Amino acid sequence: MANTSQPDINTFVDLSVTLTQFKKSLLAPFADKVNLKQQYLDKLVKEMGADKVNALFQRYKDLVAAKTSDDAICEQLLNSEDTSETAGDFSYMARNILKMWYLGAWFPHAQAVAPTDVAATERGAPSTHLMAPKPGERSGREEAPAAAYQIISSDAYVRGFAWRAMQAHPMGYSEFTFGYWAEKPPALAEFLPPQDPPQEQK
Amino acid sequence: MGKHYDVVIVGAGISGGLLANHLALAGKSVLILEAGPASATDRSDYMETFYLSSNKFPESPYGPAIVNPNNQAEVVDPATEAAGRATVEGLINATDPDEPSLRDKPYLSYLIQKDIKAATATTKAKNTAFASTYERMSGGTTQHWLGTSVRLFPNDFKMKSTYHVGADWPLTYEELSPFYDKSEVEIGVAADRADQEKLGLPFSSGYKYPMPGIPISLVDEAVSKALQRDGGMQALGKKVFVTPTPQARNSIPYKSRRVCAGNTNCIPICPIQAKYDASVTINDALQNGAEILYQTVATNVSVDPMTGRISGIEYVQYQSPTGGVSGRGTAVGTIYVLAAHAIETPKLLLLSNKQLPKGIANSSGKVGKHLMDHVIYLAWARGPLNQPPYYPYRGPLSTAGVESLRDNPFRKDHSAFRIEIGNEGWNWAAGDPYTTVLDFIDGTNNGQLNPSEGGKRSKSKFRGGLSRAINDNLTRTFRLGFLLEQDPQESMCVVPATNPKYVDRLGIPRPQIQGYGISEYTAKGFPVAAKVASDIFRRMGATEFTQLKGGQQFTLDGTTFNYYGAGHIMGTCKMGSSKADSVVDRDLRSWDHSNLFILGSSVFPTVGTGNPTLTIAALALRAAERIAKDLSTPSV
Numbered sequence: 001m002a003n004t005s006q007p008d009i010n011t012f013v014d015l016s017v018t019l020t021q022f023k024k025s026l027l028a029p030f031a032d033k034v035n036l037k038q039q040y041l042d043k044l045v046k047e048m049g050a051d052k053v054n055a056l057f058q059r060y061k062d063l064v065a066a067k068t069s070d071d072a073i074c075e076q077l078l079n080s081e082d083t084s085e086t087a088g089d090f091s092y093m094a095r096n097i098l099k100m101w102y103l104g105a106w107f108p109h110a111q112a113v114a115p116t117d118v119a120a121t122e123r124g125a126p127s128t129h130l131m132a133p134k135p136g137e138r139s140g141r142e143e144a145p146a147a148a149y150q151i152i153s154s155d156a157y158v159r160g161f162a163w164r165a166m167q168a169h170p171m172g173y174s175e176f177t178f179g180y181w182a183e184k185p186p187a188l189a190e191f192l193p194p195q196d197p198p199q200e201q202k
Numbered sequence: 203m204g205k206h207y208d209v210v211i212v213g214a215g216i217s218g219g220l221l222a223n224h225l226a227l228a229g230k231s232v233l234i235l236e237a238g239p240a241s242a243t244d245r246s247d248y249m250e251t252f253y254l255s256s257n258k259f260p261e262s263p264y265g266p267a268i269v270n271p272n273n274q275a276e277v278v279d280p281a282t283e284a285a286g287r288a289t290v291e292g293l294i295n296a297t298d299p300d301e302p303s304l305r306d307k308p309y310l311s312y313l314i315q316k317d318i319k320a321a322t323a324t325t326k327a328k329n330t331a332f333a334s335t336y337e338r339m340s341g342g343t344t345q346h347w348l349g350t351s352v353r354l355f356p357n358d359f360k361m362k363s364t365y366h367v368g369a370d371w372p373l374t375y376e377e378l379s380p381f382y383d384k385s386e387v388e389i390g391v392a393a394d395r396a397d398q399e400k401l402g403l404p405f406s407s408g409y410k411y412p413m414p415g416i417p418i419s420l421v422d423e424a425v426s427k428a429l430q431r432d433g434g435m436q437a438l439g440k441k442v443f444v445t446p447t448p449q450a451r452n453s454i455p456y457k458s459r460r461v462c463a464g465n466t467n468c469i470p471i472c473p474i475q476a477k478y479d480a481s482v483t484i485n486d487a488l489q490n491g492a493e494i495l496y497q498t499v500a501t502n503v504s505v506d507p508m509t510g511r512i513s514g515i516e517y518v519q520y521q522s523p524t525g526g527v528s529g530r531g532t533a534v535g536t537i538y539v540l541a542a543h544a545i546e547t548p549k550l551l552l553l554s555n556k557q558l559p560k561g562i563a564n565s566s567g568k569v570g571k572h573l574m575d576h577v578i579y580l581a582w583a584r585g586p587l588n589q590p591p592y593y594p595y596r597g598p599l600s601t602a603g604v605e606s607l608r609d610n611p612f613r614k615d616h617s618a619f620r621i622e623i624g625n626e627g628w629n630w631a632a633g634d635p636y637t638t639v640l641d642f643i644d645g646t647n648n649g650q651l652n653p654s655e656g657g658k659r660s661k662s663k664f665r666g667g668l669s670r671a672i673n674d675n676l677t678r679t680f681r682l683g684f685l686l687e688q689d690p691q692e693s694m695c696v697v698p699a700t701n702p703k704y705v706d707r708l709g710i711p712r713p714q715i716q717g718y719g720i721s722e723y724t725a726k727g728f729p730v731a732a733k734v735a736s737d738i739f740r741r742m743g744a745t746e747f748t749q750l751k752g753g754q755q756f757t758l759d760g761t762t763f764n765y766y767g768a769g770h771i772m773g774t775c776k777m778g779s780s781k782a783d784s785v786v787d788r789d790l791r792s793w794d795h796s797n798l799f800i801l802g803s804s805v806f807p808t809v810g811t812g813n814p815t816l817t818i819a820a821l822a823l824r825a826a827e828r829i830a831k832d833l834s835t836p837s838v
């Protein structure tokens with residue numbers, strides 16, 4: 001039976017921590033004026049519906065309860081060999097959660113590549129993803145290659161973790177000072193502080 | 203309205219601004235007519251629009267709206283807006299305007315691109331749209347320029363006598379040099395003279411750039427080191443070496459503007475205005491007494507049939523870009539200046555005064571002709587994984603390049619090029635970081651850095667494996683952009699749209715590009731550029747990933763190349779030494795109308811391989827002195 005109650009923000013944060021391996025305080029600071037976690041959960045629910053999100057959260061909680069390792073949880077959600085629609089939804093949602101945290105944007109379903117569509121993944125195939133379509137391709141097409149993505153908010157854009165993972169900053173938002181680019185950047189651990197070691201089970 | 207000004211200027215870009223300020227300081231009365239709005243003093247609206255744009259094209263922060271902000275796949279029909287302009291979104295959506303299937307559909311490019319599937323015997327051009335864009339607002343296209351402020355080389359001014367290609371300018375480098383000095387001081391260019399002198403560029407005795415050079419990036423250092431190894435690299439009979447780029451970007455606080463903080467966003471917008479844009483000069487001009495009418499579009503340049511002098515410029519005005527005409531008027535002055543950039547200026551001349559058979563200022567028939575750009579060959583690579591990263595996405599978008607190949611003996615046969623080293627990784631080349639990050643998450647390989655094994659789709663990456671893959675790869679990506687010169691071709695031109703349905707919201711015909719393509723002279727520079735790129739990457743131990751994509755292409759001797767527009771629109775009101783074959787003389791005065799001047803890159807008879815803005819500025823300051831002198835002479 002579908003659960004359409006408002007999906008739980010704490011489960012969303014825990015799942016996000018599991019998927020990204022980022023410190024919880026990075027994703028959900030104690031004093032969270034920007035509240036990106038809520039923006040992202042709201043977007044997920046808006047796009048997928050509360051029932052599907054709750055189903056994902058239940059699956060996640062079941063895996064945790066079974067003492068599944070973090071890596072194994074991610075493999076099960078993202079890379080399952082199960083071809084059912086439910087497994088496909090779980091993979092799609094888990095991937096979009098990663099994309100929101102890394103890139104601050106939502107990527108519509110049309111952009112997801114089917115696992116069997118190997119031709120699109122090999123080098124040499126023209127990049128269809130964000131490249132300009134040929135002249136004429138857009139007019140009259142039913143399935144427009146939609147703006148490739150929707151930035152969720154300007155806060156989301158400037159807080160994307162992809163830029164940190166490159167030891168850089170979002171294009172258009174620098175907190176550095178003149179000349180910094182002539183020096184090596186701080187270590188990756190400064191940009192993405194490692195998680196605290198796991199608490200001992202009591 | 204009703205007032206008689208000393209000078210009426212169409213266009214509040216860098217030319218109009220520098221001229222207006224110079225004249226205002228000299229106590230002359232100046233009116234500027236600007237088609238677009240004022241530049242916002244608070245940049246946060248532009249930044250918000252930019253942050254929320256899916257496609258962060260150069261025009262994305264500015265108006266009028268290009269896409270529906272709530273559904274950015276929906277392009278706004280340019281027929282519904284006033285003072286539109288060429289945009290990359292329009293370029294993507296441009297088709298043959300006479301295509302029968304389009305009859306009842308809006309044409310989603312402001313610029314009408316005719317002949318874009320035309321084939322020529324030599325290049326078998328296809329999809330060869332004119333690929334550069336501009337803005338219409340206070341500050342003009344300098345709102346979204348990179349800030350690169352290089353001088354043209356002495357031979358750039360004499361291509362015909364040196365290489366038997368194109369034309370000679372009626373001006374030499376030596377004559378323009380003092381105005382290069384002045385414009386570098388006026389707009390604020392950061393560079394070290396010693397670096398530029400290594401290129402053989404002559405400077406005025408005692409001249410010093412107003413600001414010390416911007417430090418080069420780690421990407422630049424990596425390229426530079428590789429070029430110096432093993433006795434150095436040679437190409438086209440010249441040494442290949444890296445030169446820091448003179449840039450209109452503050453390296454010290456200058457003219458009350460802030461120092462660059464390396465936002466890596468110069469195109470399309472500097473969040474802190476450390477990059478010069480001409481709204482600064484427009485504001486100076488207004489402070490010094492010039493007047494301006496915004497949202498005021500010139501529609502007709504009138505001529506007095508008795509004297510042949512310009513007698514007025516008619517205009518329409520609008521309140522909102524979609525609201526239609528809200529007012530009309532005529533601006534009257536002693537001297538008139540068109541500075542509306544190289545597409546709108548010739549369009550206005552060709553639309554004006556139907557009594558003259560060829561339009562205004564066009565006895566030569568050259569108005570709108572010889573449209574040129576710098577076309578770009580883009581090459582991209584990733585550094586070796588067992589060597590330290592280059593750390594791109596840091597600093598200005600470009601801080602150095604290779605200038606040493608811009609003038610070489612092979613220019614008699616094919617285009618030379620300037621090489622711009624990019625600091626933005628594969629952002630332009632492949633849509634990074636989005637493309638590659640998505641590849642790692644989805645298991646795809648659109649960016650080429652996530653090849654699959656055994657023909658199966660790759661698994662999704664996650665946790666530390668994902669951030670490590672991003673770090674390993676994206677800290678090593680970079681690109682080189684080769685700016686190739688187009689030689690002047692009379693058949694490549696701008697005209698007002700021939701189909702009456704292609705108007706803007708004010709009923710003004712939109713500009714139409716005809717006959718544009720890549721000539722053999724330019725096309726033959728591409729394989730040379732491709733080889734230099736590959737050689738540089740090999741020296742660096744980097745793996746090349748350049749590949750053919752959709753977009754603008756041409757084929758030469760069986761090889762197809764992509765090209766991009768550099769945003770450098772030039773040539774359509776050429777300068778020359780004879781009334782028969784040029785539009786303006788060496789003072790930028792129209793041969794046909796003694797009180798009409800044309801400023802901007804439309805006057806360039808050839809384009810060299812250097813970004814044009816500094817030369818535009820130098821010409822504007824030179825013309826300003828000429829115009830001020832005219833106004834002080836009683837007979838004018």
